[in-house]
Every structure is written in C-alpha cells, then in structure tokens.
C-alpha cells in the first residue's frame with residue numbers, strides 16, 4: 341500500500357474494531373486483545389492509552405464529567421501532545437506557552453519558536469479533534485512550569501484546523517509499512533485561545549483572578565500517564581519477543597544444514613549449540629518479561645490505589661520500576677527480534693518472514709515513552725538516593741529491600757561449588773543481588789569523590805546506566821523465581837519454566853560476565869560452571885522448544901510469517917510468496933527495453949569491434 345492507502349486502511353480497521361467493541365460488546369481486556377490482532381499502530385492507541393488516562397488522572401471531577409463521556413463514546417478523538425521539535429526527553433524544557441489572560445478568562449496558547457512546535461504526537465497529524473497539550477503556564481508574567489491543557493484542534497463539522505492552529509503529518513518513518521500507519525504530527529499555535537477551565541486542574545489551579553494555586557501533592561503526578569503506558573509496554577515487550585522467537589524456533593526446527601552422514605539427512609539447525617545459545621535465552625526472555633509484566637501491573641494498580649488515598653510513599657519506586665523495566669525489556673526485545681532475523685539466515689531477511697516488519701514497528705519502543713538511556717538514568721538516581729540513605733534508619737523496601745542486607749551482600753562470597761548449584765534459586769538470587777548492590781555502591785562511592793554531585797553524576801553516566809540495568813535484571817530474575825514458587829498447574833510445565841528461568845539468569849551472567857567478575861560476585865571457576873549448566877539446560881529445553889512457542893498460541897495469520905508456519909511447510913510457501921511479487925507478473929521486466937537491452941547491445945557491439 342502507499343502511505344495514503346495504509347493510513348486510510350488503518351482508519352477503516354480502527355473504526356471497525358471500535359464497532360465490534362460496542363456491538364459484541366467486549367470487555368476492556370478483550371478490547372486490548374483486539375488491538376493486538378489489529379496489529380497496527382493507529383490513533384486508537386493514543387486516544388485510549390494516553391488522552392483518556394491523562395484526563396482521568398489530571399482532570400478535576402467537573403472536567404472528567406464534561407470530557408470523559410465524549411471521549412468514551414469517541415465523539416471526540418484525542419491525542420497526547422507533549423514532545424516538541426526541540427525537546428522530548430527534557431519535559432521541563434518544553435517551550436509552548438499558555439499565558440493566562442484575566443481580561444477574557446482564557447489561556448493564550450502560543451508556539452514562540454520553531455523548536456516549540458509539537459512534533460511526534462501520534463494521531464495528531466490527521467485524525468485527532470482534541471489533544472492534551474503540555475505547555476508552560478504563565479500567569480502575571482510568572483512561569484510556573486509545564487502543565488496539561490485540553491485543546492480542541494479541529495472544526496467538528498469539516499475537520500479543518502481551527503484558526504490559529506497549523507497542523508500536519510511529520511512524514512514517513514522507518515520501515516515500509518510499520519509505524520507509517522500512524523499520523524505522527526506537528527502543531528503550532530499562533531495565539532490560540534482556550535477557556536480557563538480547559539487547564540487540567542486536579543493538581544494545580546489558576547483562579548478567575550489569575551492566581552496560581554500550586555499542587556499540594558507531588559508535581560510528578562502530572563507524569564502519571566507516562567507511568568501507566570510504560571507499564572503496559574513491558575507486557576507488550578513479551579508479546580513481541582514471543583512472536584519473533586516463535587518464528588525463529590519453528591524455522592530452526594525445519595531448517596537443516598550440514599552434518600549429513602553417508603548421504604543421510606542433514607542436521608536441524610536448532611540442534612547446533614550456537615543456535616541454542618542465541619535462541620533459548622530469547623525464548624526464556626519472552627516468558628520472563630511476561631511474568632515481570634504481570635507483577636508490574638500489580639505494582640501499578642497498587643500505587644494507583646495508594647495515590648487515590650493520598651499515600652505517595654511508593655511513587656518513586658513505581659516510577660523507577662516502570663521506567664527501568666520499560667527500558668530494559670524494550671532494548672532486549674528490539675535486539676532479540678533482530679537476532680531472530682539472523683537466526684533465520686538469509687530467509688529471515690525476506691519480508692514474508694514477518695521479522696523485518698516486526699522489527700520496524702517495534703524498535704521505536706526504545707525511544708517513545710522515554711528514551712531508554714534517559715529512563716535508566718532515572719533508575720540510577722533512585723538507586724543513588726537509596727544507597728545514600730542506607731544506615732540512616734530508613735530500611736529500603738520493595739524492589740530495593742535487598743539493599744537492606746548491604747553488609748552481608750558487600751562481603752559475601754558465592755557458595756557455588758558445582759554446576760547444579762546454579763539451579764538453586766537462593767544462590768542465583770544472591771549472585772544477582774550482590775552484583776547489583778556492588779555496582780550501585782561503587783557508583784555512589786565514585787560520586788562522593790566529586791564536590792559537585794550533579795557534575796559527578798554527569799561524569800559517571802555510563803557506569804550509572806550499567807548499575808541501573810543490573811538492578812532491573814535482578815527484578816526480572818527475582819519475579820521469575822517468585823512465579824515458580826507459586827502455583828503452576830502441571831509438574832511438566834513447572835519443570836520447563838524452571839529450565840527457562842535458569843537459562844534467563846545464567847545467560848545474563850554469561851553476557852555480563854565482566855560485571856559479575858569485577859564485583860567479585862562470582863569467580864571465573866563459578867562462571868565456567870554456569871556455562872556448563874547452561875549447556876545442560878539447553879539440552880533439556882531442546883525437545884520442548886517448539887511446544888514452548890506453540891504455547892504462545894499465535895495463529896499463522898497473526899504471525900504473518902512463512903518461516904514460522906505452524907505446519908512447518910516452509911519451502912513450498914516461500915515459492916508461493918515469491919510468485920505473488922508484482923515483479924513476477926511478467927517474465928521480462930518493465931525497463932528491459934529502456935535500460936537492459938541497450939546495455940547488452942552496446943556490449944555486443946564493442947565485443948564485435
């Protein structure tokens with residue numbers, strides 16, 4: 341499809357999905373499933389996951405009563421317009437202004453510079469009638485920082501932009517189809533007025549007289565919509581990883597290469613230890629991210645209930661967990677999808693493998709909803725704060741509770757003696773805790789050598805990110821272990837999940853061996869025992885690998901991959917796909933007479949000379 345066709349077809353699908361949701365009707369969870377089967381980014385994502393939650397989280401009761409019924413029936417379509425051309429990560433650096441005019445009781449929205457243009461919001465370019473806009477609030481000449489506003493963008497009769505608004509699509513993005521179904525947009529305001537009651541005023545307010553009443557709750561609640569979406573992105577990482585792994589595992593069982601004895605059948609590539617060493621940790625990650633996603637959903641629900649009761653104590657941890665896990669799981673999944681493409685050899689590069697499009701549509705997850713490095717630095721700040729409070733009498737809780745055992749974890753030596761010890765959950769956990777704590781404490785010690793803490797933080801950014809990643813990996817490993825301790829139906833299933841849990845943990849040790857050795861969390865002998873155990877686990881997973889991806893229950897239609905077909909009938913179907921290509925409509929291609937023939941003729945002429 342051309343971009344225009346793709347965009348229009350996504351509109352068609354979105355509206356059809358919305359019709360089904362209402363007619364059947366579907367529950368919220370079922371509607372989310374439908375979104376997955378629709379399988380294309382579109383305006384519904386931003387409307388439901390950001391516009392509506394922003395009003396719910398930041399609007400007053402009156403604002404919710406006015407706007408939510410309209411949004412819930414999709415009589416208005418909204419998006420989330422925060423990022424600008426000049427600033428995305430640095431939210432405090434946004435430039436759009438919302439100046440209160442006491443004469444008219446309105447805010448005047450203005451884009452003072454080119455870099456202040458909104459740039460990137462999905463659904464903004466062509467579809468949305470409304471947006472939650474983030475702008476600097478100015479009253480009586482004073483800048484109160486960034487706040488949210490509900491703004492109508494387009495005329496409800498003919499969809500034209502309202503006077504004072506310039507709006508459009510930012511252009512083609514990475515990949516052929518991929519994210520191009522979405523109208524990520526730009527927007528500029530030229531002194532555009534909105535009534536005062538369209539500032540989202542649950543947190544802070546502007547009175548009729550123009551007095552600014554600051555929030556008596558943490559201002560970071562304004563970032564609540566991002567926390568909510570980051571949480572869902574973690575579960576989505578599992579879905580995308582599982583999809584790629586399903587394709588690569590099934591194909592690795594079909595594909596044969598080398599190893600024929602006396603003219604017999606060749607070896608299935610899944611039997612090569614190198615293939616297993618690349619593939620099975622990704623299979624394990626798909627399960628691990630699913631379990632940590634379930635736990636994160638619980639954490640998010642818990643913090644939401646606490647916030648409603650004005651208990652803000654767990655907000656910093658919820659922020660650190662959602663930011664860190666969003667970052668870690670999306671980076672691992674993007675890399676994992678690309679690895680799956682390579683695991684499928686040359687055929688993985690074909691569009692019909694399903695992997696190129698999956699990569700193209702998935703990879704922006706490393707950037708949207710917070711650049712992954714910027715987010716890990718938020719985790720690092722949280723860790724540095726926690727370390728600095730050790731010994732102050734305030735016991736670390738939740739995911740940093742292990743830091744409360746700092747004395748032990750800083751000096752303990754791993755008691756792994758033989759390869760099977762690596763199947764002991766307590767020993768594995770302690771190894772990850774020791775590594776994470778020692779990396780965090782090492783950063784804190786290095787930071788303390790700087791007179792200026794912020795300067796020190798800047799200098800140590802790379803180490804801080806590594807420490808944050810170590811902490812996030814510990815969370816994933818520990819939540820996998822907790823899952824195994826709970827009820828899992830079927831002994832066989834539990835054993836398989838145990839194998840995957842240890843593969844997940846031990847491959848991380850293998851991959852980040854430098855961290856584990858340099859922090860003395862393990863010795864080089866223990867590292868080689870881990871490798872030994874890993875190989876043995878691969879052997880145990882091998883006979884069940886296909887069943888473990890079948891368990892994701894993805895239909896062929898959803899996978900969209902010739903290589904990942906359930907029936908394994910890959911080669912005839914590759915031919916079928918190839919023959920469908922428009923280039924094969926004719927035997928002699930268009931352009932032959934124009935370019936190829938004259939070239940060949942010229943060659944023949946010079947040969948004769």
Ligand SMILES: CCCCCCCCCC/C=C\CCCCCC(=O)SCCNC(=O)CCNC(=O)[C@H](O)C(C)(C)COP(=O)(O)OP(=O)(O)OC[C@H]1O[C@@H](n2cnc3c(N)ncnc32)[C@H](O)[C@@H]1OP(=O)(O)O
Pocket residue numbers: 376379380381385386389420422423428429430431432462560561563564566567569572573576655656659701707708709710711714718721
């Ligand atoms: C094929 C189909 C695929 C299937 C996919 C299915 C769908 C997938 C689901 C996707 C759904 C929708 C699509 C998503 C589209 C993407 C939309 C967007 O991208 S919206 C824009 C997102 N933008 C960002 O994320 C910006 C990132 N930047 C920030 O969040 C902040 O600026 C910052 C955290 C980096 C810095 O904040 P700031 O206040 O400027 O600075 P400090 O560092 O000083 O922080 C102060 C203080 O606040 C705490 N903090 C920060 N953020 C939060 C928060 N969110 N919650 C709670 N607390 C927070 C921070 O820790 C500091 O605390 P102290 O105690 O003072 O240390």
Ligand SMILES: Cc1cc2nc3c(=O)[nH]c(=O)nc-3n(C[C@H](O)[C@H](O)[C@H](O)COP(=O)(O)OP(=O)(O)OC[C@H]3O[C@@H](n4cnc5c(N)ncnc54)[C@H](O)[C@@H]3O)c2cc1C
Pocket residue numbers: 386420421422423426427428429430459460461462519524704707708709710711712713714717801
């Ligand atoms: C597909 C897609 C959809 C999007 N949808 C929306 C939307 O609906 N609404 C919306 O408002 N926005 C949206 N965005 C914007 C997105 O949220 C931002 O692009 C994202 O937050 C990253 O910000 P940035 O582009 O400013 O990156 P930058 O911050 O400019 O990042 C550039 C580089 O600088 C590094 N960097 C930046 N700051 C630091 C630092 N402090 N320390 C160390 N390194 C740093 C980063 O790691 C990165 O390598 C979307 C983006 C994409 C790609």
